Amino acid sequence: MVRDVGDTPIRARSLAKSYGLLPVLRGIDLDVERGECLALLGANGAGKSTLLRLLAGVSRASKGELALFGASCHPDRPPADVLARVGFVGHEPLVYRDLTPRQNLDFFAQLYSVGASAAERAERIGRAIESVRLERHADREVRTLSRGTLQRLALARASLHDPELLLLDEPFTGLDAPGRERFTQSLATLHRTGTTIAMVSHDFTEVTALATRAVVLRGGRIAADLSPVPPLAELNEQYRTLVDDGSRNVGHRS
Amino acid sequence: MSGSSTPAPASLKPWSDVALPALTGISMLAAVVMVFWIVPDEKIQGVVQRIFYFHVHLAWMCFGGFVFVAICSAWYLKTGSPIADRYAEANAEVGLLFTTLMLWTGPLWARPIWGVWWTWDPRLTMTIVLWVIYAAYLMLRRLGEGDETILRYAAVLGIVGVLDIPLLVLAVRLWRGIHPAVMISDDPEAGLRNATMRWAFGISGIGLAFLFTWLVSLRVRFATVDQELAVLAAEREHR
Amino acid sequence: MWAIVRKDLSIERRTGEMLTSLFLLALLVILLFAFSLEPDRLRGPEFVAGLLWTTLLLSGTLTLNRSFVLERELGAWTALALAPVDRGSIYLGKTIANLIFLLTAAVLLLPLIALLLGTNGIAPSPLLPVSIVLGVVGIAAIGTLFSAMASRTRAREILLPLLSFPVLAPLLIGAARTTAAGLAGEELDQIGSWMLLLGGFDVVFLTAGWMAFDYVLED
Numbered sequence: 001m002v003r004d005v006g007d008t009p010i011r012a013r014s015l016a017k018s019y020g021l022l023p024v025l026r027g028i029d030l031d032v033e034r035g036e037c038l039a040l041l042g043a044n045g046a047g048k049s050t051l052l053r054l055l056a057g058v059s060r061a062s063k064g065e066l067a068l069f070g071a072s073c074h075p076d077r078p079p080a081d082v083l084a085r086v087g088f089v090g091h092e093p094l095v096y097r098d099l100t101p102r103q104n105l106d107f108f109a110q111l112y113s114v115g116a117s118a119a120e121r122a123e124r125i126g127r128a129i130e131s132v133r134l135e136r137h138a139d140r141e142v143r144t145l146s147r148g149t150l151q152r153l154a155l156a157r158a159s160l161h162d163p164e165l166l167l168l169d170e171p172f173t174g175l176d177a178p179g180r181e182r183f184t185q186s187l188a189t190l191h192r193t194g195t196t197i198a199m200v201s202h203d204f205t206e207v208t209a210l211a212t213r214a215v216v217l218r219g220g221r222i223a224a225d226l227s228p229v230p231p232l233a234e235l236n237e238q239y240r241t242l243v244d245d246g247s248r249n250v251g252h253r254s
Numbered sequence: 255m256s257g258s259s260t261p262a263p264a265s266l267k268p269w270s271d272v273a274l275p276a277l278t279g280i281s282m283l284a285a286v287v288m289v290f291w292i293v294p295d296e297k298i299q300g301v302v303q304r305i306f307y308f309h310v311h312l313a314w315m316c317f318g319g320f321v322f323v324a325i326c327s328a329w330y331l332k333t334g335s336p337i338a339d340r341y342a343e344a345n346a347e348v349g350l351l352f353t354t355l356m357l358w359t360g361p362l363w364a365r366p367i368w369g370v371w372w373t374w375d376p377r378l379t380m381t382i383v384l385w386v387i388y389a390a391y392l393m394l395r396r397l398g399e400g401d402e403t404i405l406r407y408a409a410v411l412g413i414v415g416v417l418d419i420p421l422l423v424l425a426v427r428l429w430r431g432i433h434p435a436v437m438i439s440d441d442p443e444a445g446l447r448n449a450t451m452r453w454a455f456g457i458s459g460i461g462l463a464f465l466f467t468w469l470v471s472l473r474v475r476f477a478t479v480d481q482e483l484a485v486l487a488a489e490r491e492h493r
Numbered sequence: 494m495w496a497i498v499r500k501d502l503s504i505e506r507r508t509g510e511m512l513t514s515l516f517l518l519a520l521l522v523i524l525l526f527a528f529s530l531e532p533d534r535l536r537g538p539e540f541v542a543g544l545l546w547t548t549l550l551l552s553g554t555l556t557l558n559r560s561f562v563l564e565r566e567l568g569a570w571t572a573l574a575l576a577p578v579d580r581g582s583i584y585l586g587k588t589i590a591n592l593i594f595l596l597t598a599a600v601l602l603l604p605l606i607a608l609l610l611g612t613n614g615i616a617p618s619p620l621l622p623v624s625i626v627l628g629v630v631g632i633a634a635i636g637t638l639f640s641a642m643a644s645r646t647r648a649r650e651i652l653l654p655l656l657s658f659p660v661l662a663p664l665l666i667g668a669a670r671t672t673a674a675g676l677a678g679e680e681l682d683q684i685g686s687w688m689l690l691l692g693g694f695d696v697v698f699l700t701a702g703w704m705a706f707d708y709v710l711e712d
Contacts, residue, residue: 021400021481021488059712080577088575092568098504110496111576142509142567150567159574195553386659393655397646403712407642410705411656414638417701418660421694425663428686430672435664 001221007164008070008083008198009034010055015064015074016220017050024050026209026220027064034164037197039229042217043243046202055198056167068165071216084112089171093154097143100154101134104142112161128156130218132186148179155186159195166190168199172206184209186214206238208232230253270471278464281455285458293454305363306456312356313381315466319349320388320416327412330405336481337474339405342412344473348466350388356381376426383422387415502593504563510554514631515598523606537614537675538615541703546669548602550632550661554596554654555707557636560591561644562566570644574626584637584706588699592633599625607676610686614677619674628668634695635661638702667691686703 005125010032017025025047032038040048053059054066066074071082078086088094095104105125117122125221129138132152137145151171159166166248171187172180184206191197191210201207207214214225223242229235266272271475289307296303326342329335360378372378391411398404507513526544527537535544564570573583603625607615639656641647667690674684683686 021484057575074669083575083577086575088571090568090571091546092571094568094572096504097499098499098508098563099500103500103503107496107500108572108576111573111578113577237642282590381636383659383662385672390655390659394642394646394652397652397700401645403645406708406711407645410642410708413705414660414698414701421663421690421697424686424690425666428660428690429666438628442578 007034008032009068011070012055012069013065015051015061015066017047017054017059017062019050023064024220025054025061027239027253028217028222029243030215030219032196032198034196035194037191037212038199038213039214039216040198040200040217041207041239042223044076046217046243047220048217052107052167052169052198052200057083058088071084084161085164087155087158087166089158089168090152090167091173093142093160093170094152095142095150095153095157097101098141098188100139100141101129101145101156102138104153105157108157109160110249114161126159128160131159132156133182140205147174148176148183151175151179151183152186155183159190163195165198166194168197168201170200170202172201172203178208204232204235208235218243265376270468274348274468274471278468279459281457281461281464285454285461286452288450292373293451294449299367299486302363302366305359305453307360308462309363309437311459312352312359313377314461315462316349316353316356316381316384316420319345319352319466319470320384320419323349323391323412324416327409329416330409331413339409339472340477342409343392343477344470345372346388346391346412347473348469349387350392352466353381353385353388353471359386373427374429374430376423379426379430380422384415384419387418391415494582494586494589496693497583498590498593501587501590505594510700511559511594512597515552515556515561515594516601519548519602522548522551523609526569527609532610536611538673541603541610541676542609542617543669544606545599545603545672546628546665548606549595549629550597550658550665551654552598552699553632553656554636554649554657556594556642557591557633558643558649558653560587560637561640562649564641565644570710571712574712576619576705580706580710581703583710584641584702585699586691587641588637588702591637595629595633596626601627601680616678618675618677618678618680620681620688623688624668624671624675624691627688627695628664628672631664631668631691631698632657632661634698634702635664638698638705638709639710641706658697664691664694665692690712 008031009029011136012030015025015030024045024225028047028051030051031173032102040052042048043146050059055060055068056060057073061074061235064074065072068078069085070141071079073079095101096107098190099107102125104119105128109115109121115124129135134152134156137149142150142153151174151251155168155171158168168187171183175183177203180203187197187210197210199211208229208231211229213225215222215224216224216234224238226238230238249253285307293307295301322345323342326338326345330338330342360381364373365371384476391408393410394404394411399410400427525546526547561570564573574580579627623668635657637654639653639660643653643656669688671684671687671691
């Protein structure tokens with residue numbers, strides 16, 4: 001299928017980032033096409049979270065170029081219409097602890113101009129709450145909710161405005177088995193309905209279940225780009241050679 | 255980021271390593287000689303008036319320094335250039351040093367002339383408030399430990415600080431205008447009756463201006479070297 | 494912008510944190526003044542005005558810290574930064590919410606202080622509310638901007654007053670003077686330039702904050 005470049009959700013060229021003096025990303029070239037579900041893998045400190053945060057616009061790159069949906073987001077600032085097409089789930093749920101999930105969603109719905117009228121907004125929020133099965137907790141204060149519930153609220157918040165690109169930073173951390181199951185299902189639904197997804201994860205079970213492509217980072221560079229994602233055992237094996245072996249034997253591998 | 259820049263060669267730079275220190279040394283020496291040995295005593299105030307040959311210039315240079323902080327801060331916010339940030343920091347530090355000197359020489363003069371160490375005269379009040387603003391600016395930078403976000407916040411503060419100066423001038427004028435303070439003429443020009451005095455005043459101004467510039471350039475150099483060292487250390491650790 | 498104001502107000506409705514702590518702190522400061530200075534000598538419009546503004550400044554800055562701590566707590570700050578809205582209006586929204594808190598406190602405190610110190614010589618003129626609003630706008634403008642900045646650091650409790658007090662100095666001088674004049678029933682022509690100073694301060698720093706927030710709301 002031939003696609004217009006302007007339609008490519010993510011297009012990064014030599015993207016680099018240093019925190020203070022420490023280089024974390026040393027030049028990333030990455031294209032993510034519409035409909036992909038990309039998993040970013042790598043050891044701690046490989047730069048995967050940093051990359052995701054750059055893509056989301058949470059932090060700014062030090063060098064390189066980044067375009068989302070064809071609009072330059074670095075060195076320029078992401079334009080508002082691009083921000084409106086992106087959703088972000090971070091380590092933290094990014095909500096207010098003294099409000100209820102419904103109030104939180106209502107606030108962010110207003111920021112994203114979701115729904116033309118208050119009634120329509122309420123209806124959209126209702127649907128978002130249903131989609132992550134948060135009905136029972138929708139009117140309790142956020143600070144009383146469990147980690148799993150919070151994570152589902154975070155997903156509801158990030159997908160409330162129907163983003164075309166959804167970015168998730170270790171979404172499965174701290175969830176129990178049923179929690180993971182439910183979260184994976186919600187993500188799978190979003191992916192089926194056309195949302196492009198990029199996520200950082202340690203959980204290969206979920207990665208193999210969801211992702212269409214896996215990118216392994218090592219030392220701030222892309223070490224491997226696996227598409228399609230191999231079955232679990234094989235992915236584990238490949239990952240181990242790339243990451244564990246690689247760090248001990250840099251000379252041989254690169 | 256200047257992360258990959260090559261270290262500066264160890265050769266002397268004609269302006270900042272030779273000319274600037276030399277000019278500073280000569281003009282400061284000339285100023286000190288003129289002020290302490292050549293100029294005559296001012297008739298009314300006597301020997302303490304000599305402090306004004308330095309004091310007045312210090313004041314202008316502080317203002318200049320703080321305005322420069324704001325300019326470099328705006329430049330930093332626009333471009334993110336680390337050089338701009340270093341210049342802002344250097345100007346704030348040297349400006350604060352000069353403000354401190356001003357607050358120190360002021361009372362030395364005020365005690366014999368006004369009979370008090372301190373009075374809530376508009377200029378004094380303003381100076382002490384400025385001192386706190388820029389001390390807070392430097393404190394914010396210290397707390398940031400090189401975090402780029404904090405550097406950006408410091409730049410915002412550098413601009414806010416300068417916006418505050420005219421309001422501060424207006425406020426202290428209005429404030430002390432209502433209760434007339436113990437004011438003898440604190441305008442030194444009135445006392446500079448002969449040519450020698452004016453020469454001394456001019457030369458000490460030039461000397462202090464060179465001193466300010468030299469200190470700023472040293473401070474920027476220091477920050478640059480510090481940064482390069484830290485980059486080297488970080489790269490070594492990373493390997 | 495109004496979404497932010499409503500959000501902050503509904504948080505306040507749920508917790509009551511800001512107003513309660515603002516008011517209690519202010520009350521404490523007043524008591525401290527009475528204990529440390531001879532209360533019988535603190536009479537008349539000048540002292541009432543002076544006490545009102547020192548109290549508001551001290552308790553206001555301490556409380557405004559909360560304003561951005563609650564944005565940081567569960568990372569909502571990041572979500573704000575990513576929202577497709579003008580960051581200047583986020584600043585204005587937060588400022589308006591803080592302004593509402595401070596103004597409520599001021600309205601409660603003024604009669605209280607006047608009552609505690611004795612109402613001799615107090616004959617409020619219409620200038621009084623103007624001076625209070627202009628002064629509180631300035632505190633909110635600077636306090637909101639610096640609270641956002643301070644919330645990033647470890648030492649935020651110290652940093653916020655440290656940054657805002659000196660910058661607020663001209664405002665404090667002006668607000669104390671105009672409020673005293675307003676309490677004593679003076680006319681506008683006696684304090685016209687003071688009012689201009691206050692208004693100028695508000696305009697300068699609301700604009701500065703509105704423009705600077707683009708750089709502040711970013712990690």
